Amino acid sequence: MRAFLAFLRNTWRGLTAMRTALTLLFLLALGAMPGALLPQRSLNALKVTEYIAEKGWWGRLLDRLQFFDVYASYWFSAVYVLLFVSLVGCLLPRTWEYFKQMRAKPVLTPRNLSRLPHHASEELSASPEAVVARAKQRLRGWRLVEREEAGGARSVSAERGFLRETGNLVFHFSLLGLLVAFALGKMFGYEGQVIVQANGGQFCNSGVFNYDTFRPGLRVDGTNLNQFCVKVDDFHATYLHNGQAQEFRANIGYQSGADLDSGTWRPYPLEVNSPLRTAGDRVYLLGHGYTPLFTVTFPNGVTRTGETQWRPVNDVTLASEGATKFDPPGVTDTEQRRKNQLAITGLLAPTAVFRGELLDSAFPEDRDPAVAVDVYRGDLGTDSGRGQSIFAIDRQQVENGKLAKVARQNLRKGESTTLDDGTVIRFDGVRDWVSLQVSHDPTQVWVLAFSVLVILGLGTSLTIKRRRVWVRATPRGDGRTVVEVGGLARTDQAGYGEEFTALSRDLLEEES
Template sequence: MRTAIVLLVLLALTAVPGSVLPQRGVASDPAAVANFAREHPDLAPWLDRLSLFNVYSAPWFAAVYVLLLVSMTGCVVPRCAQLWHDYRSEPPPAPRRLSREVGHRHGRVESAEKALGAAADHLRAKRFRVSVTSHEVRAEKGRLRELGNLGFHLSLLVLLFGVAGGKLLGYEGRVALVEGVTFANVSSSYDALSPGPWADLPGLEPLELTLDDFQAEFETEGARFGEPRAFEAAVSYSSIDEGDGSFTIRPNQPLDIDGTKFFLTGHGYAPELTVRDGNGDIASSGPTIFLPVDPAFTSDGVIKAPDARPTSLALQGLFLPTAVEGTDGKDVSAFPDQVNPVVQFTAYTGDLGLDDGSTQSVFALDFTDLEQVRRGDGTPWRASLAPGQTVRLPDGLGSVTFDGLSRFANFQIARDPGKEVSLLAAILLMVGLTASLAVPRRRTWVRVNDDGTIELAARSLSRRPVPLDELDELATRIGLSPADAGARKEET
C-alpha cells in the first residue's frame, strides 16, 4: 500500500507540467504550443525533448501509470479477498476477559437459557448479525462498513483501468466547419486527430455532420462590452445507427451520436472571397477560415492560388468584424460582431512550396520563395475591401472580390470507451467511501459463565463509541440491571 501511495503522489507530481505548460492537442487553444515556442525559442526545444508539451502521452508518464496499476492490483486484490472473507464470516467468540470491554455488566438471572434467547431476539430486532452457541450470544452490527470498504478498493482499481482503457482505445480530434459544410467521420477529414494506441480508426462511427447555422451574441454595453453572452451551432447529422436528425450544440451541451461526442469549443469568421488571375479565370473561390487573434475577433488568414496565371498568387489577409480607425491611424476591430466588416490584404507571387511534398499549414505562408507585390512607386500593395467590393492587383496579376461573410465553428470530437466504466467506478467509489466512513461497526457479546452468572459487553471497531444506552436496554431485556451485584459500567 505504501508503494501504491508513493506512485499515486508521483503520478500527481508528473501531471503538474501538464497543467502549467501548454499541451498539444488541446481543442480550446490549438496554437498554444506554437505561441509558447515563439516566445521562448531557447527553452521550448528542451521542453519538447522531454515530452513536456504532451505530458499525458509521454513514456515516463505512462510508465508511472502502469506501475501504479500493477501496484494497486497487487495491493487491492488481496485486500478485497480479505474484506470479503471478513464480511461473510460469523461474529467471533467473546474475548476471555469481557471485563476489559466497553459497558461490561455482570450478574445473575433466573434462567440463563432464557436470557440468551432473549438477548438473541433483541439483537436480531436491532439488526445485529447474531450467532448463538450453548453458552454465548455473539452479535455484530455495521458490517456495511466493510462492504463499503470493499467497494471503495475495487472501484478505485476499476477507475484506473477505465481511464487507461479510454486513453488506449479512444481518440480525440478537432475540425473547423464553415456554415453549410459537411464533415464525414473519417480520419482524413480531421484537422487534427490524436488516437489512442489501440484506437480502431478504420472503424470510426459512420456519420456525417453539417453546420447549418451559427449564432453568436455579445454584450453591447456596460463594463462587459464585447464579451460573449451566448453562441450555438445548429447542426444536422446522418448516422447509420441513429438515423437522421438535428441538434443545437452549445457550450457544455455536446451532441452525442452513439458514444461519439461533438463539443463546441470556438468560432470565428470565414470571409467569402473570389480570386481571379491575370487571364480572368477563377483561381480560388469560397469561404476561407480566418483565425481570431484578439477578443474583438480581429482575424488573420491566408489564400493560396497556385494555379493562377501568369504566376501563382498568395494573399495574406486581416479581417476586422467592426472596422474603425485606431489611434495610430490603422484600422482596428472595435467589436466582435459583424457591424462593419472589412478585409485587408497584401499579396505575394512566386513558389508557394506546395510541390515539394512537405506538409504546410493552410493558415500560414512559407515566404522562402515568395516576393511581395508592389505598386508602381515600389511601396507594398495593400487593399481594404468591404462586402461586395472588388480590387485589382498591379501588373495584371488579377483581382480579389469580397463576396460575403460566413461563420465557422470549431468542434472537438471525442470518443472515450472507458468513460461509462470510469463514471460508474467513481460513483461506487464515493458510495463505498461514504459507507466506510459513516457506518459505525461494533460487536456485542452475552456469555453464561460456569458459575451460572451472566455477563455482557461490547467493542467498537470504528472511532465512534459504543452507545451505552443500547447496552442498558439489552441488560434490561435479559433481566440484568445495573442494581444487580457486580454490575458495572465502564466509560468508553
C-alpha cells in the same frame, strides 16, 4: 541467491503496501498537473513551439523532460504501471482475508468483559435463556452466534459494520477499474478536430483525411471509424456588453446508421455543453471564427470566389489572420500558372475600428467587418511537395523572390482594390465557421460506472463503523442472573458510546 530472493520479497512487500499505493496515487495526481498547466503537443503543437521559443533554455529543458507530452511520457507511464501493480498486489490478499472473515463466526466472548472500553452489568430475575433470547431479538441484523459456557452460563457474540471493509474493497477495485478503463480508452479511442463552414458545410467521419487534426489511440489505424455525417446549417452567438461569449449554438443535421442510406438528416441544436451523441461517438462544439469572402475578377473577365477560414488571433475580439489563395483561370502552362498565383493575407476585424491606418477589432460579433490585406502574386509553393498551412503563405517563397507583394489596402464590406494588371479584388463580408471535435471512447460507460462505485465505496467505508458487542448471562444460586454487556469499536469509537449505552439499557432493564 538467498539474499537476492530476500531483496525481491521485501521489494514486493513494500510495493504492495497500501501506503505505497497511496503514495503512487499522489505522485500520479502530481504528475498530471503539468499536463493541465502547460500546453501539450498532442493538443496544440503550435502553442508548445511558441512556449519553448518564449522560455528559451527553460522551455527546452521541460521539453527534454517530456513535460509537453505528459501522458505519453516514460515517467508518467512508469508511475501508472507501478500504481496498477501496487493496487493488484495489495487487493488480492485483502480480498482473500475478507472472504475468510465473511465465513468466520464472531470471536469468543472475552473472559473478563469489564476490561473492554464499554461495559455494563446488572442482576436480573430472568433466566439465562430468556436473557439470551432477548439479546438475540435486540441484536437482529448483527452477525451473531450463541454459545454455552461453564456453570450454565450462556453468551452471545455479535458484530456489525462488516460492510465497511466491503466499501473499502469496492473503492479500491473501482479505482483499479478506472485505471484499466482509462488505459483501454487511450488504446481504442480517438479524437479529431475539424473546421466546418456554417452555411451548409458538411463533414463525414469516414477517414482521418477528413480531419484537420486527428489523435488516434494506440490500437486505432483510422480505417474503421464509426460512420456518420454532420451538416452545419447555421451558427448563432450571443455576447455580453464586454465581448464575452454568452452562448454558442449551431443548428446542425446529422446522419448515422440507416440514415446514410436513406439520406435523412436529423436536426440537432449543438451547443458547447450539449454534444451530439451518435454512432458511438460524441460531437462537441468547441468554438467559431470567421471566413472572409473575396471575389477576384481577373483581367480576362473570369471571376473566382475565395472562402477560406481565417484563425482568430484574439480570443476576445476575434480579430483573425489567414490567407486566401487563388490559381489564375484558363492557364494550362505550369510555369505561367506558378508565376500568377494570388494570395490575400492580412487581418480580419468582425467589428472594425481604425486607429489611423491601423485596423483593429472592437467586438467579436459580425457588426461592421473590414480587412487589412496584403496581396501577393507569384509562386505560392503549393506544388513543391512541402506541407503548407492554409492560414499563411510560405515565407521562404517571399525571401527567394518568387512571391512578391503587389498591393496593401484596407477594405470594408463591398469595397475593392485593383492590382497593376487590372485584377480586381472585392471584399464581400464574412461567414461563420465552427470548430467541431469528434471523440470516441468505448470505455466511457465503464468510467462512469467505476466513478460512481468509487464514491459509493468511499462513502460506505467512511460512514459505517465496525463494532462488536458481547452479552453474558451467568446464573446465581438464588435464581437471579448476572448479565454483563461489553462493547468494542473496531474502528473509530466516535458515536459508539451512545449506541452502546442505548443497547445495554435495553438489555439490562427488567421486563415488566
